[in-house]
Amino acid sequence: MTWWKRVVAGAFLALAALGGAVALFAVMPERAEFDPAPLLDAAQRYDVRILRDEFGVPHIYGETDADVAYGLGFAHSEDDFATIQTVILATRGRLASVKGLASAPIDYMARLMGIWKLVEARYETDLAPETRAIAEAHAAGFNHYAALHPEQALPGVIPATGKDVVAGFVFRAPMFYGFQRHILALFDDERSASSGPRQGQLALGMLPGTDFPLGLIGSNAIAVGPARSADGATRLLVNSHQPYTGPVSWYEARLKSEQGWDMAGGVFPGSPVILHGHNRHLGWASTVNRPDLVDVYVLEINPENRNQYRFDGEWRDLEVGEAEISVRIFGRLRWTVRRELLRSVHGPAIRRDHGTYALRYAGMDEIRQLEQYYRLGKAQSFDEWRAAMAMQALPNINYVYADREGNIGYFYNALLPLRAEGYDWQAYLSGDRSETLWSEFLPFESLPQVVNPPSGFVANSNHTPFRATIGPENPDPADFSPAFGIETDMTNRGLRALELFGADSSISREEFRRYKFDKRYSEKSDAARIVAEVLAAELPDEALLAEARRVLAAWDRNADADNTSAALAILTATPVVLAEMRGEKPVDSVESFIEAARTLERHHGRVDPPWGQVNRMRRGALDLAVGGGPDTLRAIESFELEEDGTYTANSGDCYFMFVEWDARGRLRSESIHQFGSATLDERSPHYADQVPLFVAERTKKLHLEEAELRRHLSREYRPGE
Numbered sequence: 001m002t003w004w005k006r007v008v009a010g011a012f013l014a015l016a017a018l019g020g021a022v023a024l025f026a027v028m029p030e031r032a033e034f035d036p037a038p039l040l041d042a043a044q045r046y047d048v049r050i051l052r053d054e055f056g057v058p059h060i061y062g063e064t065d066a067d068v069a070y071g072l073g074f075a076h077s078e079d080d081f082a083t084i085q086t087v088i089l090a091t092r093g094r095l096a097s098v099k100g101l102a103s104a105p106i107d108y109m110a111r112l113m114g115i116w117k118l119v120e121a122r123y124e125t126d127l128a129p130e131t132r133a134i135a136e137a138h139a140a141g142f143n144h145y146a147a148l149h150p151e152q153a154l155p156g157v158i159p160a161t162g163k164d165v166v167a168g169f170v171f172r173a174p175m176f177y178g179f180q181r182h183i184l185a186l187f188d189d190e191r192s193a194s195s196g197p198r199q200g201q202l203a204l205g206m207l208p209g210t211d212f213p214l215g216l217i218g219s220n221a222i223a224v225g226p227a228r229s230a231d232g233a234t235r236l237l238v239n240s241h242q243p244y245t246g247p248v249s250w251y252e253a254r255l256k257s258e259q260g261w262d263m264a265g266g267v268f269p270g271s272p273v274i275l276h277g278h279n280r281h282l283g284w285a286s287t288v289n290r291p292d293l294v295d296v297y298v299l300e301i302n303p304e305n306r307n308q309y310r311f312d313g314e315w316r317d318l319e320v321g322e323a324e325i326s327v328r329i330f331g332r333l334r335w336t337v338r339r340e341l342l343r344s345v346h347g348p349a350i351r352r353d354h355g356t357y358a359l360r361y362a363g364m365d366e367i368r369q370l371e372q373y374y375r376l377g378k379a380q381s382f383d384e385w386r387a388a389m390a391m392q393a394l395p396n397i398n399y400v401y402a403d404r405e406g407n408i409g410y411f412y413n414a415l416l417p418l419r420a421e422g423y424d425w426q427a428y429l430s431g432d433r434s435e436t437l438w439s440e441f442l443p444f445e446s447l448p449q450v451v452n453p454p455s456g457f458v459a460n461s462n463h464t465p466f467r468a469t470i471g472p473e474n475p476d477p478a479d480f481s482p483a484f485g486i487e488t489d490m491t492n493r494g495l496r497a498l499e500l501f502g503a504d505s506s507i508s509r510e511e512f513r514r515y516k517f518d519k520r521y522s523e524k525s526d527a528a529r530i531v532a533e534v535l536a537a538e539l540p541d542e543a544l545l546a547e548a549r550r551v552l553a554a555w556d557r558n559a560d561a562d563n564t565s566a567a568l569a570i571l572t573a574t575p576v577v578l579a580e581m582r583g584e585k586p587v588d589s590v591e592s593f594i595e596a597a598r599t600l601e602r603h604h605g606r607v608d609p610p611w612g613q614v615n616r617m618r619r620g621a622l623d624l625a626v627g628g629g630p631d632t633l634r635a636i637e638s639f640e641l642e643e644d645g646t647y648t649a650n651s652g653d654c655y656f657m658f659v660e661w662d663a664r665g666r667l668r669s670e671s672i673h674q675f676g677s678a679t680l681d682e683r684s685p686h687y688a689d690q691v692p693l694f695v696a697e698r699t700k701k702l703h704l705e706e707a708e709l710r711r712h713l714s715r716e717y718r719p720g721e
Contacts, residue, residue: 073141228456292485297431463494561612603645
């Protein structure tokens with residue numbers, strides 16, 4: 001985005017011209033300005049106790065659901081206040097005012113999407129009073145913490161409001177299906193060949209050109225019912241793969257109110273509700289899916305009036321506005337960028353030299369994401385949970401469900417537009433006709449799903465919904481229009497889940513865990529294909545490469561920490577697979593192999609170092625070897641080598657749960673976090689206390705009963721004490 005760079009260059013020229021007085025002002029420390037008194041007064045409305053277990057995980061007890069939401073806001077602020085503030089600034093379109101130039105595209109996107117106009121218009125009408133109550137209580141928890149720690153508050157954040165909480169959900173929802181990449185494609189110098197990421201491309205994770213991660217990267221979700229369990233239990237794996245820190249990193253919490261809210265699981269910064277986990281009766285796990293939920297239209301502009309476009313044979317006026325984006329240059333010095341904001345009947349529009357474009361995306365007029373999550377967590381039965389899913393406020397994400405009654409299910413949740421047939425919906429569309437202007441979606445009950453199959457298990461690892469289990473109960477792709485863009489590809493994790501769980505008709509607790517920690521690549525995986533290509537190719541006559549070929553030929557497709565062929569295989573395959581997933585210029589497998597061999601020789605003195613010597617888990621003073629790798633069920637991921645030729649895990653397996661209801665319906669829950677509950681506080685004993693357990697593939701028990709929790713208590717307090 002070269003126009004951002006031009007702004008910064010201009011700002012520095014202005015600073016030089018203005019001289020020393022401005023320079024002195026620029027470096028003066030800046031404090032957030034707010035009155036703490038009303039924030040402290042507002043906190044008095046809530047009654048909550050926070051009980052931290054031996055790992056510092058907050059168990060939050062309150063009379064009302066709002067009390068609990070407030071307590072979570074306070075507790076999460078204690079552990080990661082900086083990230084929560086980042087989320088608030090981003091959703092307000094003001095992140096660049098604090099974080100600088102790299103965040104300016106985030107601010108522009110938030111303004112372009114019209115998030116605040118939507119929230120302001122619908123907050124009172126679309127959300128139930130109890131939903132607004134938990135949003136406002138959660139914000140009160142942030143504000144209470146800020147009032148007690150004003151030195152930690154960033155300028156322009158406090159006071160937070162319930163609308164900030166709701167806006168955070170509105171902003172993040174489209175990012176999980178890659179909306180941001182469609183916008184960025186329009187800022188290329190020329191029109192792209194297609195309207196955005198195609199099937200199989202990576203449309204998630206970090207927003208390119210920024211330091212702000214916006215979506216899930218991968219995940220595993222598996223449920224095994226009584227018919228396939230050795231002991232008649234129902235088991236659920238909750239195992240999403242997230243960045244280890246930042247706006248979409250997991251934080252563990254337990255919530256319990258006297259109004260029936262009793263939920264444990266993971267939240268993102270700014271969320272007052274568990275996003276996936278379980279209550280006493282049921283639970284669910286989430287994985288990202290990738291249907292086609294975005295369309296890009298080319299508008300025909302009136303040659304006599306650049307603010308009009310043709311639609312159904314008539315010229316219509318574009319809504320024209322302006323975003324004023326404040327960009328921090330350094331210190332207190334900021335520069336205001338003014339950027340045009342356009343909107344057509346289709347949705348937000350962008351004017352470029354190579355055309356004027358409008359975007360339409362699933363859920364663009366929806367603000368009830370928080371309410372749907374809240375209702376999911378309060379559900380006491382399968383029917384109640386499905387009724388909450390039928391809201392369709394969440395535009396995408398697969399859900400794998402299990403409950404104490406032995407029900408299991410897989411649901412390909414998505415707002416699939418009912419599009420007109422006969423168009424290439426992956427291409428740019430003409431914006432001049434109403435025939436391509438969709439407004440309705442496939443009902444929830446008609447989406448791909450598998451409920452209580454005879455096979456006794458369901459699984460999804462970001463792969464096609466048409467292979468959710470084994471047997472004829474899988475959804476039939478012929479039942480769904482190609483216009484939906486439902487993915488048909490398989491991940492290695494999906495292949496291995498079906499191979500492992502599908503081959504075992506009597507799965508014990510120990511086997512369920514062992515399969516989750518599987519580190520093998522399927523013979524049908526991309527990694528196996530790429531290795532086979534290298535072994536079949538002619539290589540340069542070089543001793544190093546001859547030795548490397550021998551090492552690669554010995555690979556058993558495992559990524560155990562002591563495997564001496566895994567490093568070469570994974571360093572070879574990863575660049576090839578990433579380029580394919582991102583839709584970038586293809587990487588030649590042989591060239592990648594040669595580079596991998598030379599990299600390992602240069603940094604490790606050999607082409608066959610143990611994988612754990614390369615693959616590291618680092619946190620604070622800890623630097624540990626770890627097994628697993630990209631796209632294994634034991635997903636340990638980093639796609640950038642350090643200067644010393646090692647990987648530092650930064651995504652993949654993070655916070656996950658093993659949930660079990662035995663044959664009598666009794667609940668057992670275990671979990672682990674990749675780091676610990678203290679996200680940013682290096683002085684805390686909980687900054688890295690779970691890392692050794694995580695690396696050793698061990699978990700900790702969730703203390704569901706207060707009496708049991710008190711035997712493992714590290715601290716009990718009320719906010720502010």
